[in-house]
Amino acid sequence: MNTYVTASADPQPVFRALADPTRRQILQHLQHEDMTIGEVTEHFDITRAAIKKHLNILEEGQLIYVEVRGRERINHFRGDGLETAAQWIDYFGNFWDERLMSLKDAIENDKQRKQNRNKRNNP
Amino acid sequence: MNTYVTASADPQPVFRALADPTRRQILQHLQHEDMTIGEVTEHFDITRAAIKKHLNILEEGQLIYVEVRGRERINHFRGDGLETAAQWIDYFGNFWDERLMSLKDAIENDKQRKQNRNKRNNP
DNA sequence: TTGACATAATACCTTTTGGTATTATTTAAT
């Protein structure tokens, strides 16, 4: 069995899409209900055009699927799009344990130095 | 027992930090070894000042811990910082199943319409 | 066919972001 982490897709489009709070909110709405651009816009205070740009970026990140239906475009939440980001994050979990001690030492070290500094300045 | 998802920390600083490819690379390096700003810089083709800015953003996202040691600043990878992002993503997993059918229908719908369109145009 | 509606596309503006260059501070070591 292959224990190496399979090289997954480029995480850039997903992380870029998730970086904006408005886009994350849009996702939360679409998660509960499929919506046209107009319907999404109703939940925000910005123009339809701005929403459309966000939807484009969400689509590039494969976080939504856009169903073209007549003159409407129905935006569907796509949960599997988050897989790429989740995998990237999981990957780091593997190394966290081995670095934890180093971090604890570092914090202890900082504390020590701050105490010494105080002794020096307020003897 | 409380089955509601506890409101976790504001995910903005983390997602912002993860949105840049250079910062993700820096994390990968720090994951294996603690480094000063200068050491981190050696792995890239940009200036130390630019790296420092990235490190600031990583620190704001609590993805690194900066140990001030004399005239050096040692940057430590902080795995727990990814928790916030991971939790946010996990939250969506809960709703994925219930939306899956809607997505499948939408895709099927799109296929159908495309076929009809082709029949119409190339009879 | 003719409106009305939902969206697309373009141009434009402002702010943020990634980056450099330069100057100033702090600290270790002689």
Added chain:
DNA sequence: ATTAAATAATACCAAAAGGTATTATGTCAA
């Protein structure tokens, strides 16, 4: 004390991002 190393801080630049306004296009419905 002096010098060199590591970093901080500031100003500055170019490109990208978020947003608006305007105009154009396709589609449903009477």
